[in-house]
Amino acid sequence: xxxxxxxxxxxxxxxxxxxxxxxxxxxxxxxxxxxxxxxxxxxxxxxxxxxxxxxxxxxxxxxxxxxxxxxxxxxxxxxxxxxxxxxxxxxxxxxxxxxxxxxxxxxxxxxxxxxxxxxxxxxxxxxxxxxxxxxxxxxxxxxxxxxxxxxxxxxxxxx
Numbered sequence: 001x002x003x004x005x006x007x008x009x010x011x012x013x014x015x016x017x018x019x020x021x022x023x024x025x026x027x028x029x030x031x032x033x034x035x036x037x038x039x040x041x042x043x044x045x046x047x048x049x050x051x052x053x054x055x056x057x058x059x060x061x062x063x064x065x066x067x068x069x070x071x072x073x074x075x076x077x078x079x080x081x082x083x084x085x086x087x088x089x090x091x092x093x094x095x096x097x098x099x100x101x102x103x104x105x106x107x108x109x110x111x112x113x114x115x116x117x118x119x120x121x122x123x124x125x126x127x128x129x130x131x132x133x134x135x136x137x138x139x140x141x142x143x144x145x146x147x148x149x150x151x152x153x154x155x156x157x158x159x
Contacts, residue, residue: 029088034058034126036135043116048099050112052079054124056091056135059084061127063093067112069120071147078109079124121145123154 039054052065063079083092100106103113114120121140125133136154138145145151 027086029059029086031088031129032058033134034060034091034128036124036126036137039124039137041122041139045116050097050099050114050116052077052095052097052124054079054093054126054137056093056126057089058091059088059129060091060093061129061131063127064125064133065095065122066125066148066151067114067120067122068144068148068151069114069118071144071149073103073113074148074151075106075112075114076108077112080109123151125152125154 034056035058037055037057039052041050041052043050054063060081062081065077065079066074067077068074077095077097079093079095081091082094084090095109097110097112099115100111100113105111106113119140121142121144122138123145124137124139126135128134133152136152138154145154
């Protein structure tokens with residue numbers, strides 16, 4: 001068993017122990033098809049990173065984001081859940097991407113080649129428990145997004 005698998009097993013075991021020692025397990029989540037309630041994409045020049053955050057109306061399996069500035073170069077970044085309501089009524093998602101000096105050094109979910117001044121366009125797709133895309137938002141230039149090959153269509157712009 002690898003170190004990561006071992007750490008996940010220990011975390012699962014500890015979570016089970018903690019719940020058994022007094023956490024109220026009587027709350028049964030009520031799950032509905034998750035919808036994006038709000039989201040933001042922000043660049044921090046001083047810290048040299050981008051942060052994408054989203055709030056969802058129900059538990060999710062995370063989200064997928066696709067970023068581009070020119071329709072030719074794209075990056076795909078998973079956006080994990082960082083907090084959820086025990087009753088299933090809310091999920092908060094967030095990813096912070098450091099800005100890499102060389103696009104060849106970028107890593108999905110960790111770093112990006114997009115500088116703050118580039119103002120990339122993108123799509124955010126919320127995933128349900130079955131890993132299906134169920135709701136989306138787009139930001140940036142719709143023409144850039146529509147010209148991006150293999151990009152799933154999303155007609156819901158930032159609100």
